[in-house]
Amino acid sequence: MELIRDCLDKQVVDPHGKPLGRVDGMVLDISEGEQPQIAFIEIGALTRLNRISSRLCRSYKTFALRLGAREIESHRIPWSKAVSTSIEVVVNEDAKQSPALGFEYWLREHVVKKIPGN
Amino acid sequence: MKKILEISLGIVTSVGGFLEIGSITTAAQAGSQFGYKLLWAVALGGLCIIFLVEQNGRLAAVSGHTLPGAIRERFGYNYFVFMFLILGIVSLLVLGAEIGGACIALELATGIRLQWWAIPVGLLSWLTIWKGTFSVIEKGTSLLGLVSVSFVVGAIVMHPNWSSVLHGLVPSGQSQNAAHYWFVAVSILGASISPYLYFFYSSGAVEDEWDESYLGTNRIIATIGMSFGSIISMSVLVLAFLVLAPRGLQAENYSDLALLLQDAFGHWGFILVVASIGICSLGAALEITLELAYLAAQGWGWNWSENVRPRDEARFSLTYTIVLALGTLLVLVGINPLQLTVFSMALTAATLPVSIVPFIFLMNDRHYVGENPNGIFSNIIVLSIIGLASVLAIVTIPLQLFGSK
Numbered sequence: 001m002e003l004i005r006d007c008l009d010k011q012v013v014d015p016h017g018k019p020l021g022r023v024d025g026m027v028l029d030i031s032e033g034e035q036p037q038i039a040f041i042e043i044g045a046l047t048r049l050n051r052i053s054s055r056l057c058r059s060y061k062t063f064a065l066r067l068g069a070r071e072i073e074s075h076r077i078p079w080s081k082a083v084s085t086s087i088e089v090v091v092n093e094d095a096k097q098s099p100a101l102g103f104e105y106w107l108r109e110h111v112v113k114k115i116p117g118n
Numbered sequence: 119m120k121k122i123l124e125i126s127l128g129i130v131t132s133v134g135g136f137l138e139i140g141s142i143t144t145a146a147q148a149g150s151q152f153g154y155k156l157l158w159a160v161a162l163g164g165l166c167i168i169f170l171v172e173q174n175g176r177l178a179a180v181s182g183h184t185l186p187g188a189i190r191e192r193f194g195y196n197y198f199v200f201m202f203l204i205l206g207i208v209s210l211l212v213l214g215a216e217i218g219g220a221c222i223a224l225e226l227a228t229g230i231r232l233q234w235w236a237i238p239v240g241l242l243s244w245l246t247i248w249k250g251t252f253s254v255i256e257k258g259t260s261l262l263g264l265v266s267v268s269f270v271v272g273a274i275v276m277h278p279n280w281s282s283v284l285h286g287l288v289p290s291g292q293s294q295n296a297a298h299y300w301f302v303a304v305s306i307l308g309a310s311i312s313p314y315l316y317f318f319y320s321s322g323a324v325e326d327e328w329d330e331s332y333l334g335t336n337r338i339i340a341t342i343g344m345s346f347g348s349i350i351s352m353s354v355l356v357l358a359f360l361v362l363a364p365r366g367l368q369a370e371n372y373s374d375l376a377l378l379l380q381d382a383f384g385h386w387g388f389i390l391v392v393a394s395i396g397i398c399s400l401g402a403a404l405e406i407t408l409e410l411a412y413l414a415a416q417g418w419g420w421n422w423s424e425n426v427r428p429r430d431e432a433r434f435s436l437t438y439t440i441v442l443a444l445g446t447l448l449v450l451v452g453i454n455p456l457q458l459t460v461f462s463m464a465l466t467a468a469t470l471p472v473s474i475v476p477f478i479f480l481m482n483d484r485h486y487v488g489e490n491p492n493g494i495f496s497n498i499i500v501l502s503i504i505g506l507a508s509v510l511a512i513v514t515i516p517l518q519l520f521g522s523k
Binding site: 005008009010011012018019020021022024043048051052087103104105107108111112113115117118 | 181182183187190191194195196198199248249417418419420421422427428429430432433435436485
């Protein structure tokens with residue numbers, strides 16, 4: 001598998017096809033004398049920002065913590081949970097319970113559900 | 119039979135959804151100021167959009183990818199963010215122009231100043247997206263937009279000199295007021311090759327679950343739909359020459375636009391123009407709003423669909439809500455909608471390479487388009503479009519400074 005072509009930035013979905021996000025980053029397990037292995041895929045703003053600029057990433061982290069955000073670290077999904085990688089990366093993690101969608105659920109409960117006709 | 123119905127509906131949707139305040143204004147300015155001499159720009163823009171729409175539909179049908187998703191995968195996150203920022207700013211300006219267009223129609227119809235209509239139009243647009251489905255938004259506004267075919271009938275009724283019309287299809291220069299001539303040409307191309315048209319089309323293909331069996335349908339809809347759409351724009355240009363120029367009007371005021379069909383249909387002409395501007399601008403505003411929300415959702419991998427409840431896609435629905443609020447604000451603060459229209463169309467032309475350059479790579483990458491990559495002819499056309507767009511980008515800024523009156 002070519003990591004950049006076949007994994008990075010691909011859509012991640014749960015077994016029911018519900019989107020969790022995109023593969024924003026990958027954590028590799030590198031042992032001497034062995035092929036590198038993917039340990040985790042990461043989904044989250046910090047990983048994305050770090051790809052643009054590490055300084056931007058640090059500023060965002062400081063800003064978010066000052067605003068009182070509790071969970072700002074990117075969500076890591078063990079590669080062992082990956083079921084398939086074709087058009088999308090299917091992982092064995094239920095979108096309804098996934099921390100990757102924490103912000104989506106927060107917005108739903110605190111903003112969208114307060115707007116009539118939602 | 120089902121396929122024929124789908125094709126017919128697709129063509130009707132493309133024709134009815136083609137015209138908007140940008141294509142009306144730029145074509146009217148071209149016709150009233152330069153006669154038929156800029157018809158070639160409308161034709162060239164039409165040819166470009168036929169190819170771009172067909173290729174977007176093909177990419178979606180074969181790969182199941184939307185364009186923003188494919189661009190992020192193929193070119194990486196940083197390029198996607200760059201494209202999102204550029205397209206986001208330009209699309210917001212175009213959205214302001216379209217909301218302004220709908221407000222212009224309401225001012226012409228009621229006499230009440232257009233700024234008063236900004237919030238009602240913004241709210242109506244938001245309600246339509248919040249409560250409507252993709253099909254209602256796409257097909258509903260486009261079917262109503264067929265009223266714009268009245269420009270074609272009007273142009274025929276006015277008996278233009280067809281030989282001069284055909285002559286206008288051949289590109290030619292202009293010695294007097296050349297900077298303004300090329301600026302209007304650039305604006306016409308920007309209005310015709312609107313990224314929102316092919317981004318929206320691509321999202322529609324994925325929403326409607328197109329697969330490879332839709333390749334023929336896609337080709338027919340793109341070719342016939344966009345060709346007829348261009349003919350409507352050309353008709354506006356012809357009418358502007360025949361109706362506005364003799365009165366010494368240059369389509370620089372929206373009350374000029376109201377006269378376009380007056381000589382052909384009398385008072386009914388006024389009603390048809392107002393209905394066309396209002397409906398088509400509102401339809402375009404809805405599509406641009408959704409295009410920006412699709413762009414964000416597809417690029418960041420959120421849940422997105424215009425067919426599910428807003429609460430089930432909180433980030434998507436809040437994105438289009440914010441986008442519409444910003445677009446409405448542009449009209450509320452009193453920016454002249456026609457100046458905003460012409461400026462945003464030129465800016466669209468300047469930024470075309472940002473979304474078109476990735477095309478040539480994606481449409482030749484068998485990882486995405488499998489056994490259906492671009493042929494040599496398609497590649498030449500796409501390369502020409504990229505070349506044209508790049509030149510436009512280089513010339514638009516100085517033309518904007520020195521050419522715009």
